[in-house]
Structures are given as C-alpha cells and as structure tokens.
Amino acid sequence: MINTQDIFSITSNDEFNALALRIFNFQFENNTVYRSFCDLLYKHPSDVKTIEDIPFLPIQFFKSHRILSNNNSVEATFSSSGTTGSITSKHHITDLNLYEQSFKNGFKQFYGNVEDYVILALLPSYLERQGSSLVYMVNHLIATSKYSESGFYLDDISELKDQLITLDTDGKKVLLIGVSFALLDLVEQHQFNLNNTIVMETGGMKGRRKELVRNELHHILKEGFSIDTIHSEYGMTELLSQAYSSGNGIFKCPNWVHILTRDPEDPLTLQQPGKTGGINIIDLANINSCAFIATKDLGRVYDDGTFEIIGRFDSSDIRGCNLMVL
Numbered sequence: 335m336i337n338t339q340d341i342f343s344i345t346s347n348d349e350f351n352a353l354a355l356r357i358f359n360f361q362f363e364n365n366t367v368y369r370s371f372c373d374l375l376y377k378h379p380s381d382v383k384t385i386e387d388i389p390f391l392p393i394q395f396f397k398s399h400r401i402l403s404n405n406n407s408v409e410a411t412f413s414s415s416g417t418t419g420s421i422t423s424k425h426h427i428t429d430l431n432l433y434e435q436s437f438k439n440g441f442k443q444f445y446g447n448v449e450d451y452v453i454l455a456l457l458p459s460y461l462e463r464q465g466s467s468l469v470y471m472v473n474h475l476i477a478t479s480k481y482s483e484s485g486f487y488l489d490d491i492s493e494l495k496d497q498l499i500t501l502d503t504d505g506k507k508v509l510l511i512g513v514s515f516a517l518l519d520l521v522e523q524h525q526f527n528l529n530n531t532i533v534m535e536t537g538g539m540k541g542r543r544k545e546l547v548r549n550e551l552h553h554i555l556k557e558g559f560s561i562d563t564i565h566s567e568y569g570m571t572e573l574l575s576q577a578y579s580s581g582n583g584i585f586k587c588p589n590w591v592h593i594l595t596r597d598p599e600d601p602l603t604l605q606q607p608g609k610t611g612g613i614n615i616i617d618l619a620n621i622n623s624c625a626f627i628a629t630k631d632l633g634r635v636y637d638d639g640t641f642e643i644i645g646r647f648d649s650s651d652i653r654g655c656n657l658m659v660l
Contacts, residue, residue, distance in 0.1 A: 336360055338432055341618045342439045344589040354385045354592075354616055357625050365403040367395060368624050375602070385592070386604055390614045390628035396423040396572045401623045404428055413465035414571040415538075423571050425467065428622045436574045436619040437471045438478070440588040444578045445509070445532075448475050452501050453484040454494065456512030456520065457536070461488055467571055468536060472511060481506070495524045502528045511567065513538055514551055521558025534565040534578075548583045548643075568643065572627055574619035583642050590618040593633070593641045601628060607637045610644055 336356060344350050359379050361368050368391055372378070377389045395401060398421075402408075406428040414423040427433060441448050453476045460466040476484040483501060487494040501508050508531040512520070517535055533555060546554075552564040563581035577585040577593075587593060595611030597603040605611045613631040620627075635641045 336621060338429075338435075338621065341590045341621065342435060344618075350589070350592060350618070351385050353590075353618060354388070354625070355382065357618055357621055358382055358388050360621070361403045361624060361626075365401065365624060367391075367399045367401055368403070368626075371395075385616065386594075388616075388626050389602075390596070390626045391624045392601075392628050393423070393570075393572055393630060395624075396425060397421045400424075400426055401572075402426055402428065403622050403624070406622070410470070411465060412467035412470070412571050415459065415463065415466075425571050425573075425623060427574075432619060432622070433467075433470070433574045434474060436588075436590075437474070437576060440576050440578075441475065443588050444580075444586065448478045449480045451479055451484075451507050451509045452481040453479045454498060454501075454508060454510045455486045456494065456510065456516045457486065458488050458516055459513055459538075461486060468569065471569075471576075491520055491523055494520065495526075498528070498531065499526065502526075502531050505530055508532070509534060511536065514546075517555055518551075521555060525558065525560075527560040531559070531561070532565050533559050533561060534567055536567045536569075552583070570629070572620075572623075573615065573617045575617045577641075584636075584640050585642065586640050592616045592639070593635050595633060595635050596628065598632070598647075607635050610634050612647065613641070613643070 340353055344353065362372055362379055371391055372389050375389050382388055408426045408428055409430045410427045412425045412427065453472065455472045455476065457469060457472065460469045483497060498508065498510060510531055511534045514535050514537055555564050556562065565581065566579040566583060567576055568585050569576035575588055575591045577587045577591065579585045594614045595605045595609060596614055597605055598611055601612060610632060613629045613633045615627050615629060616625055618625050630647045632644045632646060633641050634644060
C-alpha cells in the first residue's frame, strides 16, 4: 500500500523515480483501462525499470472511459469545458482531500502561504458551468485566505476594478487569477498601475475572443496592468496538480510532477530535453486515476526540468495512440 503522504514529501529525483515506479506497478494491477493499454503495448512491470519505460495513457481516454485505480466511492467528478454536444473529459475523484493537499502544497511551494494573499478570481467561463476543477481549487484558496475581500467576480468588472486598485494601493499582497479573455476585457475597460499584485492567467479564450500567442497576450496584459511580468497556471481536468510560471511562459512543476516530451511522429518514443514534442506528464497525485498521461499539448522541456507550452496537436486524436477500443 502506498502512503499518499509520500507523494508530497519528495525531495529528490531518486525519491520521485522510486515512487513513480511503485505507482506504476500499483496502477497496472488495479486500473483495468490502464492495464489493457499496457497489455496492448506488451508492457509488463518486469519490462519497466525506469520512468522512461512507463507507458503514458492518451488523455482522450478520460473522454471514453472511467479511469480509476480503486473501487472507492467517487466523491466528485470534474469535467472539462467543451462546445455544446461535444464529449468532455471526466476525472472521477475518490479522494478530494488528496486534490486539496496537492493544490495547497503546490501553491505553497511557489508562492508561500495562501493565507497571506487576497485572492481575486475572474473566471466567468468556469463559473458558468458545473464540474470545474479550477473553480474547486480557487474556491478553497479563497476560503483559506485570511482576507474577507477575497472572492469571485463574474460580470462585475467595475467592482473588481475598484477593489483591485484599493487593495493594491493599501499594500496588500494580491493575487488576481483570471481566464485570458476576461483579463483582456478588464484592461480594455480600465487602466491600472499596480505595485503589489500578481496577475495570473489560466489560458484559454474559450471561444470568446480570437486566440493570441502567449507573447502578444502577455504584452497587452503587462501594458494594461502596468506590471513587468504575467504569471501563468498550467493545469487540466485530468490532473490533480498544477505547474506555475512567474513570467515568460516558463513553467515549474511541484516536486511530485515531472514533464517529458515524446516524438510527435512516434508517440512511444521519448525525446531528450530541448526538443519540441508532445507533452507527457507524470502526476503522482493521480494515484487513484492514472499518473502517466500523454496530453495533446506540444511543448519543450529544459535540462533543469522547467518547460513551456508551444501549442496543440492539430489532429483531433494523438497520432499513433488510438491503439485500443474497449
């Protein structure tokens, strides 16, 4: 049996690798979908000696299968956003406390105690639907903040503007976290001169505006808020952990998450750092679902473990990964 506290006490690559292999063995034995996928690749635990040997489950399986590694009751189901009628990903959570530990420990690793921040959330597209893991996370961060001013904002842009200016002028540590299109709406209507605020975008225009490349988006936001850097959060429905960027789109992972890239033409071949490829994620907090996921993002990993997201695969499916129909 794996103690979940071991996940958040990792301090070295050796500890990460050892626990990742233990979790692979656990999920091979207990996750029927993942076991079937490994079987089709002829990958047995006896063949897996390093984390590079571990098979990565294509992320679209979360749209078509229940990805679970235990028989415990499902406490919550997070779902991805999607257009009307589209099939969305579903991440069934059997331990919400584990998710809370993950995002709280991850936030603390990069930003310190959440209690010390006023959390202002501008996430209209997420609030307007059910099952958002991001809303669940931010709601808990707001509840943990010691400031009564922390809260969500939907369409009340003017109220948010006044609150943000007042808090920043008073010298409070403020975190403004928002979806890209809503942050753009805010700076198009109001000009700021912030000195004590972190602005963090969560990505995505969600069909509300024309997509912008990251540099263009960050340039507009830096000008509008009169700040030097824009922070970013990288997370997804299928994960229980987040990576953060403190500027320039270069992300860092918490100690229990590693990023690798795969060859875009050969999804079973991993690449050396520095090459652009498909993003593979090991999220050890996903012990109850699947910790080894091949995403649809394209990116580049650097020697120090940091990474950036370049874009998305054009095709609707990850090339070469449609190996199984159950």
